[in-house]
Amino acid sequence: MPTTFTTSKIIAATGISKELLYAWEARYAAVVSTQGATGRRQYEASAVRRIRLLQKLVGKGSKISSVATLKDEELVVALYHQSAPELIELLNLLRTRAFAAFESQVAAFCERLGVLDFTTRIALPLMAEVGEEWEAGKLSVAAEHFATSTLRIYISAELRITPIARRAKTALFTTLSDERHELGILAAALVARYSGWACLYLGPNLQVDEIIDVARHSRPKLITIGLTSEDRGSAQTELERIVDVTAKDAIVCVGGKGARKIKGGARLLVVKSIQEFAALVGTVPASAQ
Structure with missing residues (x-):
């Protein structure tokens, strides 16, 4: 993944319009750019994940002015703390490489919620965030692989036994x-x-x-x-x-x-x-x- 993005690359990766991107930057400091050698704006790779998080929050009804200054980890909490607090817990376990605890919690959540509900409401958005954090260099490859393999085991098993x-x-x-x-x-x-x-x-x-x-x-x-x-x-x-x-x-x-x-x-x-x-x-x- 590139270390920096031009405005056009940011737009292609997130779907945000140029006008909205510049407004979020100028009015709310939601994202930050620097000036490249050619005089054009450049954004860090982590800006892609940040913009996607902001888009999700705004799409759910949050005002950009109320979330623009939050750190990336705080944006994740704001996005999921009500609808899927289990996701926050699992993501934090991966961040700290507490793999055994992660697997134990996955088993507990599957038993409490049912594998189907766990998969659609928690596992899929969790892996979306894991992918974003990995791309931003905030999560290790080992953590991403472990999460994927653990979730695959539980979902595959449920698929096999469902009549x-x-x-x-x-x-x-x-x-x-x-x-x-x-x-x-x-x-x-x-x-x-x-x-x-x-x-x-x-x-x-x-x-x-x-x-x-x-x-x-x-x-x-x-x-x-x-x-x-x-x-x-x-x-x-x-x-x-x-x-x-x-x-x-x-x-x-x-x-x-x-x-x-x-x-x-x-x-x-x-x-x-x-x-x-x-x-x-x-x-x-x-x-x-």
Whole structure:
């Protein structure tokens, strides 16, 4: 990840407008830039995470004037302390490398909340914050790997033991090649299984030809693709190819950070959250008529 960002790179990474970015900087000192050798503004890499946190808080109703001066860690607390205090606790354990305590708390939260609720309400936003802190250099690679592996174990186990509905239709879950982050599609598979779908979870990192081959043989009604890379120029073409060569009654669904750059269509749906995906699989009939 670059150590500094130009204004255009900040806009591309966060979706903020130039006018709003400059207003947040000039009026509220919410972010800080320096002047580069060419005279243009430059932002530290950590500004990307900070802007995303501010966007989430403002989107939830906070005034920028009330949160602009908070430290990044305080922004995380402000964002989640009411809706998911468990997330704050788990994130702090990772920051201090208290891995055994992290695993113990994950087990306790899964037992108390149920794995599905824990996954959708806590685990996914937790890993989003873990990724942001890792990119900003505030969390170790070991902490990110441990969190991912621990959560994968619990979600995978729940997926395996959840019964499949009688005469359930099939949903397929994977990521494109070189897309190795799988918790999003694993969580989506669990949501679909609870909604009555028979889930073919293929794991991450599959070539398009492999996805198409499996789809032709299993004839899924739903193909869910995780996309985290925000600069994969071939993603639109790859997804449209899957749509074109699979059954005409199948829907291709794409989610993840990289999905916001995908142009959807009649059979190519872009979902922005696990809650939106849950609404989709609850709306599309999962049982044969």
